[in-house]
Amino acid sequence: MRMNTLTRAIVAFALALPGAAIATVVAAPAAQADGCYTWQRTLSQGRSGDDVRQLQIRVAGWAGAGGIVRVDGRFGPETAAAVRRFQSAYGLRSDGIAGRQTFNKIYQLQDNDCTPAHFSYRELDDGCGRGGWSGGPLSADRTRANALRIMWKLEALRRSLGDQPLYVTSGFRSGSCNRQVGGASDSQHLYGNAADLTSRTRSLCQIARAAREHGFSGIYGPGYPGHDSHVHVDLRRENNDDRTANRTSWSAPDCGVGAGD
Structure with missing residues (x-):
């Protein structure tokens, strides 16, 4: 868990200025806010392109009960719904339109980054302490890239749990690391698609139940x-290289979390 950068503080201050909310509905940002990515236009249903894809990566954790947001560069109803949930979670006007x-x-x-x-x-990165992203399928x-996508979902999950810290005890595993820890031969950890979580302020069952929404x-x-x-969470429905693709698999019986939920 890291401290906010100066850039975040400046943006937060700007949003608090009188009239800021009025300006936000007009257009996307005119100036780059950091070194990652800058949106140049307002996005809404019917739009398509890499800017939509970049947005989808960041709001995919707000998919709603049992859903996923396909990162396909096409702004459809599921993306709009996720944007509305993201906006609501952060106290913004919840209209499903991504603007300034x-x-x-x-x-x-x-x-x-x-x-x-x-x-x-x-x-x-590699959970056996060697670091890096090589050695998987x-x-x-x-x-x-898969790890980035799951991190944004973890950020949404953390927010829904009251912004209480979540700790990743295992993320990506190379083949050798996976064998070392006794992981399943088809583990989603091999793809960078999975994270094992603990918390000091929330129970494991609270994490497992909340994860159903993200x-x-x-x-x-x-x-x-x-x-x-x-609690293990993964993105198996989004992993087209794995035989478990397009399947949802939930099992935390002590928490009342099952495949039919």
């Missing part, structure tokens, strides 16, 4: 074999 106010909040939340405020690549670049298609927690000490 929405982008400013994203700029405030992200670091220059595009990771969200409270998670880092270092937390999600995907290229290092794609594995790292775009995780794999959830395993208390009551599932080997998961009484952490």
Whole structure:
């Protein structure tokens, strides 16, 4: 978990100025807020392009109960719904249209490497202490991209739990690391698609239940074999290289979380 940058503080101050809310509904930001990505136009249903895709990565954690937001560069109803939930979660006007106010909040939340405020690549890289993104079934670049996507969902989950810290005990695992820790041969950790979580302020069951609202298609927690000490979340429905693609698998029996929820 990291401290906010000076950039975030400046953006937050700007949003608090009188008249700022009026200006936000007109257009997307005119100036770059940080070193990651700058949106140049307001986005709404019917838009398409890489700017939509970049938005989808950042709001995918607000997919709603059992849903996912497809990162396909097309702004449809599921993206609009996720934008509305994101806006509501941060006290913005909830209209499903991504304009200056929405982008400013994203700029405030992200670091220059595009990771969200409270998670880092270092937390999600090779879980056996060697670091890096190689040694799995995907290229290092794609594995790292998957890790970025799950981090933004973790940021949404953290927000819904009252902005209380979540700790990643295992993220990406290379093949050798996965064997070392006794992971499943088809583990989502191999793809950079998964994270194991604990908290000092929220119970594991609170985490597992909340995860159902934030775009995780794999959830395993208390009551599932080997998961009484952490909650596993993953993006298996978004991983087209894995035979578990397009399936939702939730199991935390001690928390009342199951596949039919």
